[in-house]
Amino acid sequence: MVTLYDVARLAGVSTATVSRVVHGQERVSDATRTRVRRAIEDLGYVPDGAAQSLSRGRKEVIGLACKERDTVYDALEEVGLLYWDQVLRGAEERIRDTGWSMLVSFLHANDTGRAQRDELDALSGKVDGLLIGEGFGSAEHIERLAARVPVVVIAGAMTEQAADVVAANSFSGSTAIITHLISEHHKRRLFHLDGPSDAPDASERRLALHRVLGSNPQCQLIGSARGTFSVRSGEHAGQDLLARYSGDLPDAVVCANDQMAIGMLKALAVAGIHVPGEISVVGFDDIYPAGVSDPPLTTVRQPVRMLGRRACSRLLDRIANPQRPATLDLLPTQLVVRASCGCPPGAATTRPAAPMSPAKELRQPNV
Amino acid sequence: MVTLYDVARLAGVSTATVSRVVHGQERVSDATRTRVRRAIEDLGYVPDGAAQSLSRGRKEVIGLACKERDTVYDALEEVGLLYWDQVLRGAEERIRDTGWSMLVSFLHANDTGRAQRDELDALSGKVDGLLIGEGFGSAEHIERLAARVPVVVIAGAMTEQAADVVAANSFSGSTAIITHLISEHHKRRLFHLDGPSDAPDASERRLALHRVLGSNPQCQLIGSARGTFSVRSGEHAGQDLLARYSGDLPDAVVCANDQMAIGMLKALAVAGIHVPGEISVVGFDDIYPAGVSDPPLTTVRQPVRMLGRRACSRLLDRIANPQRPATLDLLPTQLVVRASCGCPPGAATTRPAAPMSPAKELRQPNV
């Protein structure tokens, strides 16, 4: 390995001088600079990152840890993976400007809590800050991590205390889409296909549903089911729904994500039920297939890539300024109107959802 | 920051002993071990990665550098991003078993060569080995990098000397799909929608086309065009084709990737040309939308995730064994028969493409 010493020797200067040249500092004579540059070039010297980190007391690396689904049921689920991939790209985009690097770790959802913990702990020793995707670590563990390095939780529970949180405003998006069903399409009898009970996003969306229903007494929730966010679980829920409400279908099915909505669509299609003629279906997330399903799905778009960018900005900010109090960042979502709600096909539009949040602060975006 | 010294002091032992406990070595008495464990727990000690790396002379980190398209023309292009995302996940999956980490860097395709070079050089100082996505760095630069750290090129030019290469067998896949058109559908007059001239994958596919035509004298290439791999460029090529061959269309269009095939499909649909009735269209890659396009696209599937896994294995292997000669790994592709070639809809099948390669070695897979 070529070290600073090798360069110094070849150029006939001290390591300090070489270091100065490497970092483009001023106080070096042109002659010396040239000599050192040549030596660097000849030797093919590249500074050792570990040594720099140790010496500077700063690694200039952040970590991103998010969840890897273990089973991919079908191609559609795979597309759903784009979520974290896009977050990753957003974060990388932001970090790249600074010259820092990003370490990624896809934790496995079904690993034991202990394995996840060790993984995160080890990661925290290699970085200056951590971006953690929703669903990882207990609140206590996050808190312990945050005591050691700055932590930003992405799309996480809004109740996080120790860490910054950056999330899409599921609440306002959900409110917008349900209001659309009720106000524009006069839907009265709704069915809710909920997400997993431990998914913060699902709770936000559920909460919004109940709020909207609360202020629209002419409407009722005639039933609900819980899925796993997968297409298959949506399909099952659709079959159950058909069995339970045959001859007396709800007016609309509100699904907690697009995959489940697409599964629901499949089940209804198999049964020969026309959407949106006989029943409306809406999703959430706006994954790519939502635009090409039959009928095209009305849904809510999340600013996924921006989630990554913003989270990264927050993290860098906090690394620079560790004692700043934790903030909650809610990014705006967009209602994407296609045909599955009952709107005429081809009339696709997107509308920003009104900013709102259930009893939680809304900070000003600054990225 | 909590260091080994803090733990040692609290536990009343030397740092050497703490280090032993941390690494689960045997030669420590149970009593001591317990005491040290407690101290670690109490202090929340986590080893500093930079110090470990420096001390061990090994970072236990690999780098992945791949291309980020700068403009995303439409949602479909975005899905195409799945390619590197999947490679990344494959590599991460493999590296995770070893306890090492992965640093990612999405280089921008339109950065200057110099910027790309600096980026890669800096990266090389932070890792024990590098995975480089196709299209980066000149051969000379790769060679210089490879002199410093082990390098594996993914989907790269087959001519790389200094580094290992892992790629999908585009040649055999392309041969299979064109042979399918000729032998099963008796297509005679082919049109080729080629990819960028500097894309190794495109050259492989082009070469295969010419080989197949060479051994099927009853067939002819009536024309070709060059696209950029984007949907839009496929659409343009389609419009040109319609203008050029109106009333005398080719029997089939062979596209170098799915995005362009989908663009071609669009252009033909707009002109009211029926596919596959009047003309066949085939793609390459099997991105998700290929399965839901109208008609569903016959194409060739690449084992993308496995590309990542295999590349990572190769890299680890070479890090362990630096003087091993460079190898070329060609992973098998699969013909995916849907309807755009002329096969009856619903008869979707996949068939492994016969392993073959144009005058290059084919090593045995070992992952």
Next chain:
DNA sequence: CTGTTAGCGCCTTCAA
């Protein structure tokens, strides 16, 4: 403008 030197936190012989 340039060199000397003392760490950064950890691992690892070598002794005890």
Next chain:
DNA sequence: TTGAAGGCGCTAACAG
């Protein structure tokens, strides 16, 4: 079974 101590490659005072 445990401790002492040198060194990994680089940076940043501090001197000159």
